[in-house]
Amino acid sequence: MAEFFHMGGYGLYVWGSYGVVAVFLALELIFLARRKQALLERLTALREMEEDKS
């Protein structure tokens, strides 16, 4: 297994690239999911507030 990570001496660069791509794409999804969650909560709260007022 170590040989695989070693990547013929280029381990840093190969894993540096694949790793960062994976991290960024995953982060984008996480932020999007969190944004949706926060949005839904805010909107339901707003609706309840409007319903109480009317």
Add this chain to the structure above:
Amino acid sequence: MFAVTGMVRRDVILAMRRRADVLTTLFFFVIVAALFPLGIGPEMATLRIMGPGVLWVAALLASMLSLGRMFAADYADGTLEQMLVLPQPLSLLVLGKVVAHWLGSGLPLVLLSPVLGLQYGLAPDVLKVLVISLLLGTPVLSLIGAIGAALTLGLRGGGVLVALLVLPLYVPVLIFGAGAVEAHSSGLGGEGHLSLLGAFLLMALALSPWAAATALRISLD
């Protein structure tokens, strides 16, 4: 067509009454051009190589910094709103404004560049090509810049935003502007670059006024 000349005459009269704005652009160009040797060192050999590129970047930044003036004053006092209601094609009026802006910010740089070129030890024939490239290039900077100025009308932090918007679009003009001078001094001859600059100018003349007019309508909606 007199929409353009009418607008140019108006703006030139206005510029004459507030000469300071034209001078600030010029002083910025001179100061930036003087800073580089302080940073790089006085030996003429390197400065001669750096010269065209530095002068071109300085001219580009000076012209971009004065973009704010193109519409901001008219936007503030309401004359821009009137322009949109004039029975004239708005893109021609915008072209008039761009020409006036170039006269105040582009042309002075062109006229002054040979003097600054001497500071970089450029030979007379190189200076000639530098002036021609700036003469062709600075109008394109004003034309493209007009779109950025119109889009960021009345926005807070508009100055920096305009830079972020237009600098990427300035890249081809910079490449062939500075490239023409560098190609000439390296013996390749700058004609190819200058003709491309001319092509950019024609394209910008055809498209930018319309795009800037659309941007104005969007901003004043």
Add this chain to the structure above:
Amino acid sequence: MAIHWTKYSAPSAFYPMAGRSLPWLAAGTLLLTAVGVYMGLFSAPTDYKQGEAYRIMFIHVPAAWMSMWLYIVMAAYAGLGLVYNTRMAHMLAAATAPTGAIFAFLALWTGAFWGRPMWGAWWVWDARLTSELILFFLYLGVMALRAAIDDRQRADRASALLALVGVVNVPIIYFSVKWWNTLHQGATIDFSGSKMDRSMLWPMLILTVAFWLYSFVTIFLRARCEILERERHAEWVGELLDNRG
């Protein structure tokens, strides 16, 4: 991304459609990414010249292609939005920009990580990398303009116009940088290394499709958020919120 437009140009129709297709898109993305990465890292033979470093190409090239493709998609939505004044098109343009910018950044990052072992320098003023950098700035410009304008309608139309002006300039920038590069450095360095035999081509194509599906996922997710934010007064949003409980 040719969705037949008329039906889904209404946010209330687009929202459920995007919701239904998201699981499939996500599954497709995961599957193709796994296959592509596996082939790229394992089954593709070691390149005799570059050793293992060339494997970075399998994600660098797809990211660069996607960053270019998504700019064109964003400009297309922008154009549609300006001409037909449809809010949905503007929302999709807004949803596309960040994903495109991330792909541009990743293309630059992987380009640098590939350049380091290949030419000993983290940054090489190669024509493609330089154009990618400028494309990244164009993305930042469009997003910064949208963020700077409070009125949503003006923000949509201003950033749409900028996207259109940008897409006209992208080829010009690309060829000017290419010319500038050849003028100063002679022949450009052949980026893709030795002649690619078939087994090397597959991982790249698979990962490109994987990234393409991935961009669907993020754009649909972000577009749904945009819809909820903008249409919160619509009664179908109200119902949706209510039965979400």
Add this chain to the structure above:
Amino acid sequence: MSQSLEAVSLECVRGDRRLFSDVGFALEPGELLHVTGRNGSGKTTLLRMVCGLVRPQTGMVCWGGKPVSTLGDEFFRQLTFVGHLNAIKDELTGRENLMVEAALRGNPVSESQAASALSRMGLKGHDRLPAKVLSQGQRRRTALARLLLADTPLWVLDEPFVALDVHAVETLQHAIAEHVAADGMVVLTTHQEVPIKAGRKRTLHMGGSGTGVAA
């Protein structure tokens, strides 16, 4: 003979707030439309929409039956608009401001014509000074003087009486009444009284719920 002006079920959305919806009116030559409503009811936006400065969400503005958006310059030739901002340059004198704008409109005026328009607005001795030294009222009068110069059938005025003294208000009321009597058309918003001699006066109240009820 000037055409009729018509607005058909105009709607305007700002951000995600609907400013007004299905606002409509018709205005024939020789009539004045007084747009009323409290602040924030969209009066200014409606006027700018009539001038083609603001694109309606739905509905359209028609001049002589044809939509303004397609007419473009042909419609602008019939229109003079005075908005909240005076649209005069501080560095130019009163006369220069009027002459420059008339030239840009395509029908240049002589200096004497500009001077007489300014004197009718009570700016006799002040029209050779750069606008920046004038008071707010004097600047407003310079802005309004363009109405006397441009003989366009349609006047759109947004709060024209603001910052005017009693004398200037009378002058403007007189000019508006004369314009309407000569088969001109005026759309304006104001909290002042707008007496007219001849022709017909209509009011359009921008209601709280944002609907426009034309009487």
